[in-house]
Amino acid sequence: MKMAKASQEEIDRAIELTHFLQSICDVRNFETPRWPKTDEWFDPESTDDLKRFYNEVQRLCPGLMRVTYGFQVLVDNACDPDADTLEWKPGITLPTQ
Numbered sequence: 001m002k003m004a005k006a007s008q009e010e011i012d013r014a015i016e017l018t019h020f021l022q023s024i025c026d027v028r029n030f031e032t033p034r035w036p037k038t039d040e041w042f043d044p045e046s047t048d049d050l051k052r053f054y055n056e057v058q059r060l061c062p063g064l065m066r067v068t069y070g071f072q073v074l075v076d077n078a079c080d081p082d083a084d085t086l087e088w089k090p091g092i093t094l095p096t097q
Helices: 008-025 047-060 064-078
Strands: none
Touching: 008 047, 008 064
C-alpha cells in the first residue's frame, strides 16, 4: 500500500494536538483542566473557552489523518502483530554497519 508521507510540520502539529487534548481532557487527581503552556484554567461551560478550544483543534488538525494512518500502515507492514511493543515483524532484518 502506498500513502503520502506526513510532513514534519504535520507530525509536529499532531504531537502538539495530542499534548493540547491531553492537558484539557485527561485531567487526573481532581486537577482543573488547564490550557497548555499556561496557568489558565479551561472552563467547559464558557462559550469563549469552547470557541478557543475549537479554534485550536481546527488549527492543529490539518495532516492528522496522514500522520495516524501513516503510523498504522507502518505498524501493519513492519511490526510484529503479536508483540505488545513496537518490535520488528519476524523476518525483517536490518543491515549491519
